[in-house]
Amino acid sequence: MKMMTRATVLLLALATAACTNPDRFGGAGGADGANGADGANGANGGLAGSASDPTSPAYFNQAIGDRVLFAVDTSTITPTGKTILDGQAQWLLTNADYRAVVEGHADEQGTREYNLALGQRRANAVREYLVSRGVPSSRLQVTSFGKERPIEVCSEESCYAKNRRAVTVLSFSAITS
Amino acid sequence: MKRLLTLLLALMLASPALAQSGPLRLTITDGVIEPITVAVPTFQAENGAAGQVAADISRLVVQDLAGTGLFREVPASAFISQVSSFVQPVAYADWRAVNAQGLITGAVTVNGNQLVVKFRLYDVFSGQELGQGQQLVGTVDGWRRMAHKVADATYSRITGEGGYFDSRVVFVSESGPKDNRQKRLAIMDYDGANLQFLTDSSAIVLAPRFSPNGDRVLYTSFESGFPRINVLNVGNVSRQQLGTAQGEMAFSPRFSRDGRQVIYSLSNGGNTDIYRTDLGTGQHVRLTSAPSIETAPSLSPDGSQIVFESDRSGTQQLYIMPANGGDARRISFGDGRYGTPVWSPRGDLVAFTKQNAGRFHIGVMRTDGSEERLLTSSFLDEGPTWSPNGRVIMFSRETQGAGGTSSMYSVDISGRNLKAVPVQGGASDPSWGPLQP
Numbered sequence: 052m053k054m055m056t057r058a059t060v061l062l063l064a065l066a067t068a069a070c071t072n073p074d075r076f077g078g079a080g081g082a083d084g085a086n087g088a089d090g091a092n093g094a095n096g097g098l099a100g101s102a103s104d105p106t107s108p109a110y111f112n113q114a115i116g117d118r119v120l121f122a123v124d125t126s127t128i129t130p131t132g133k134t135i136l137d138g139q140a141q142w143l144l145t146n147a148d149y150r151a152v153v154e155g156h157a158d159e160q161g162t163r164e165y166n167l168a169l170g171q172r173r174a175n176a177v178r179e180y181l182v183s184r185g186v187p188s189s190r191l192q193v194t195s196f197g198k199e200r201p202i203e204v205c206s207e208e209s210c211y212a213k214n215r216r217a218v219t220v221l222s223f224s225a226i227t228s
Numbered sequence: 229m230k231r232l233l234t235l236l237l238a239l240m241l242a243s244p245a246l247a248q249s250g251p252l253r254l255t256i257t258d259g260v261i262e263p264i265t266v267a268v269p270t271f272q273a274e275n276g277a278a279g280q281v282a283a284d285i286s287r288l289v290v291q292d293l294a295g296t297g298l299f300r301e302v303p304a305s306a307f308i309s310q311v312s313s314f315v316q317p318v319a320y321a322d323w324r325a326v327n328a329q330g331l332i333t334g335a336v337t338v339n340g341n342q343l344v345v346k347f348r349l350y351d352v353f354s355g356q357e358l359g360q361g362q363q364l365v366g367t368v369d370g371w372r373r374m375a376h377k378v379a380d381a382t383y384s385r386i387t388g389e390g391g392y393f394d395s396r397v398v399f400v401s402e403s404g405p406k407d408n409r410q411k412r413l414a415i416m417d418y419d420g421a422n423l424q425f426l427t428d429s430s431a432i433v434l435a436p437r438f439s440p441n442g443d444r445v446l447y448t449s450f451e452s453g454f455p456r457i458n459v460l461n462v463g464n465v466s467r468q469q470l471g472t473a474q475g476e477m478a479f480s481p482r483f484s485r486d487g488r489q490v491i492y493s494l495s496n497g498g499n500t501d502i503y504r505t506d507l508g509t510g511q512h513v514r515l516t517s518a519p520s521i522e523t524a525p526s527l528s529p530d531g532s533q534i535v536f537e538s539d540r541s542g543t544q545q546l547y548i549m550p551a552n553g554g555d556a557r558r559i560s561f562g563d564g565r566y567g568t569p570v571w572s573p574r575g576d577l578v579a580f581t582k583q584n585a586g587r588f589h590i591g592v593m594r595t596d597g598s599e600e601r602l603l604t605s606s607f608l609d610e611g612p613t614w615s616p617n618g619r620v621i622m623f624s625r626e627t628q629g630a631g632g633t634s635s636m637y638s639v640d641i642s643g644r645n646l647k648a649v650p651v652q653g654g655a656s657d658p659s660w661g662p663l664q665p
Contacts, residue, residue, distance in 0.1 A: 126498070152453065159626070162567040162581050162610050163434060163657070164480040165537065165544055167448075167455060168493065168500035168521040171477055175498030192475060194454045195495070199432055204406040204630040206607070 108149070108221045111142050118218040119177060123211075124161075126172035128180055136177060139219055140184035147224075153177045154218045155195040158211035163197055170195030170217075177217040190224070252329055252351035252358055254298055254387045261644065263300040264329050264386060266293060269311040270304070271334035271347070278343075281368060282336035285345060285375040289332060292379035292393040292419070296620075297645035302328040314346060323352040330358075332382060341367050345374045349382050359385045372421055373664070380663065392615040393418060396661045397622065398436040398445050398462075401425065402634055402654030409654075413447060415462065418615075418660070420650040426465055435480065435611065436460075438661040439487045445659070446481040446490060455479045457492055459507065471510055480523050485531045491515070493523040502536055502553075515553035526570045526578075527551060528595075535559070535569040535578050535595070546580060548595065559597035568611055571595075572618045577641070579612035579621050590623045592641055603643045611656070616663045622649060624656040 100107025102114055111117060117139075119132035128136065143149060155170030155177075174193035182188045203210035254264050268290045273282040293299035309322035314335035323331050334347035348361040362381060366374050373394055380391030401414040401423075411433050413426040427433055431451035438445055445460045449469075457470040457478045470490060472478045481492035484504075494503045502515045502525045516522040520540035527534055528551075535548050541558065544565040549556035560566040564584025571578055575595075582589040582602065588609040593600040608626040615621070615638075622638045634656040636649040649655070 159608065159632075161583070162524070162537075162544075164493065164523045165521065165539075165567050167477070167479050168495055168523050171495040171500060172498045172521070179498070192454075193498075195477060196432075196450075199409070199411075199434070199450075201407050204632070206628040206630075206632065 105142075106146055111139070111146075111219075111221060115139055115142055117220070118216045120212060121173055121215040121217070123158075123215070124169065126169070126176045128176055132177075133180070136180045137184060140181050140186050143181065143186045143190065144184075149221045150190045150192075150224050151181075152192045152194055152220045152222065153181075154220055155193065156200060156214055156216050156218070157198045158214040159198045159201065159206065160211065161198065163199075166197035167195050170197050173215075173217045177219065181219075251354050251356075252386055261297070261642075263298055265302050265327055266290075266299050266330040266332060266382075267302040267307065267323055267326065267328035267352075268293075268332045269307065271336050271345070272311070272314050274314075274335050274337040275339075277338040278336040281338060281343065281371050282334075285336060285371055285378070286334065288372060288375035289334075289379045289382070292376060293382060295419070295647075296383070297640065298383075298387070299330075302326055314348075318350050318352075320350075320352055320355045323350075328352050330382070330386065332378070334378065338368060341369065343368045343371055343374060345378065347378050347381075349385055372417060376417070389619065390617040390663060392617050392620060392660075392663060394664045395616050396438075396442065396664070397613075397636075397649075397658050398426070398438055398661065399636060399651075399658040400433060400436065400656045401651070402656055403429075406630065406632055411656075413445070413460070414655075415445075416651065423651065426460060426462070435657045435659075437482050437659045439483045440485055440662060441487060442661040442664065444483075444487070446483060446492075448479040448481070457481045457490065459490075470505060470507075480525070482526055484527055485529065491525040491527065491534060493525070502534070513552075516549070516556075517553075524568045528571050529573055529575040535571055537567045537569060544583075546578065546597075559593065559595065560600075561597060562600055570612050570614060572614050573616060574618040577618070579614060579641075581610040581612065581623075590621060590639065592621070601641075601643065603639050603641065604637070604646060609637075611658070613658050613660045615660055620645075622658045622660055624658065626656070 099109035102109040115138035116135040119135050153174040155174030157166035157169045178191045178193050201214045203213045268286055270286045271282040273279040290301050294301050306326045309319045311333050331350040331352050337344040343366050345364045349358045351358045364374050376393035379393045383391040395418045397418055398415045400411050402409055402411055404410040410429040412429040413433050413436050416423040431449050434448040436445045436447040447458055448455050449458045455477045456472050458467045460467040477495040479493050481490050489504055489506050491504045493500050500521045500523055502522045504513045518540055520538050522538045525534045525536040532551055533548050534551055537544050538547050544567050545558055546560040546566045546569045547556040547558050564582055566580050566582050568581045569578045577592045579592050582591050587605050589602040590604045590609050590612050591602040606625055607628040610624055612621045612623045620638050620640055624634055625637050626632055626634045634654045636655045636658045639646040
């Protein structure tokens, strides 16, 4: 119930933009294969449910945190990242109808090919951590967008730090099978 | 030492302009450059319908040649002699007087959509024709290709090397802001003309690569949400996906020299290695097997070796291994990180992207790693591709900051003649195709 209070506060910050991608709930900065971006943090709240509902993707995205960040050219999960991923694992175990694609990203300082491979490493590190916390590996896929989908656009470390990320993007099992 | 070599390697005239003793010849080798001077009087229009296209072709021949930095146009305002007929004898003394070393004359006929171009190249100071007069037949729509062919023949006769003007480039056309960039495959002539789109912008596409004869293009597409390799037929724009298992990512493809196989990177379980797939049988072969990132493979022209990048040493470096896999030897040893190696069509050099001290460079080195030369320097240069004759490199350059955009540049392997490739909008990941037949 203590969590509920926090989630209610977060709800106020939720955007209500409609999602055009019905099988996805991970709008918080997750990229998809389409050239269109999913928008900034908190988009897709409309279909992601209410952040006050701990079983909703919105709660996963907002209250737990859908992403972890990485240091330059590494795929090591930080202590902060582990806390977030512990929460993600717990949520995924409780909400067994959901699957996830972990999307790895890199900052712009690197070649296109290397960054795709680096993003894959990051996404896989997250997947392995979630599996180590009991999430069935069959529910987790990984992909990488390399440097193709930054969420911050400046060419400084303040932006790069946010772009070096792995985002856990939820989808509903029944739809993606 | 490296800097000294950079200075030494430049394009050179075999003999100074006025002291030319032998036939007109430009040896592209180490040394200093003095461009060959050429006069290109407007080609004769042999009938009324040919007037405009004759003028256009003449201008484009000059543009191609002058664009190399190896030739300089003698302006028409300096001409003493006028060429009023394609068959009249050349008044060499008049062309010598304006210091034109080369003279190109031509004649153009238009019949309906048929275009006939005749041209001759003269060595003014030797007072003789260089090679033989040539006649090209094509369509009026294809006039640019005809001009490129005249320029290619001229370049080739004077340098003794193949040209690169009648060639095309496939690349990624970009629009939109940095955090929502729209990317689609596009193809154009080497000089930016005749741009056509090959895909729409519904999915991210990356790094197209021409087949050796230019009939197909490999590229990476995110249409499935996962990077996968597509093979696109340039003629009918049909495409098919290279078979990839679920959970795998495939990217960074290149054709083998016979166009039947693809070498590429496959990522699975956080590890990226190099594989080869036969397009006919669909059979896969794994070529590297290391826990590090192995990517950006490129075959030697004889097909016997692969140059690739790996971070097995801790940072990205370049390695060469046999085409069927096996022991790899490291060839890059300078400061910084090296990626996206591409074997030159002549087999002697490897072009690469280098990242060092916060800057990116396009460079070349010999295949044993010696004689490294950096040709460019900017906030972000990457992805070199070779001209068909191995003398010029095209690459992507991205500018810094929130408003950063990508465009394509070319540079001679001497480091000279750096210039933007004129394309409307953003452009990245060029792949330079072969000289067209």
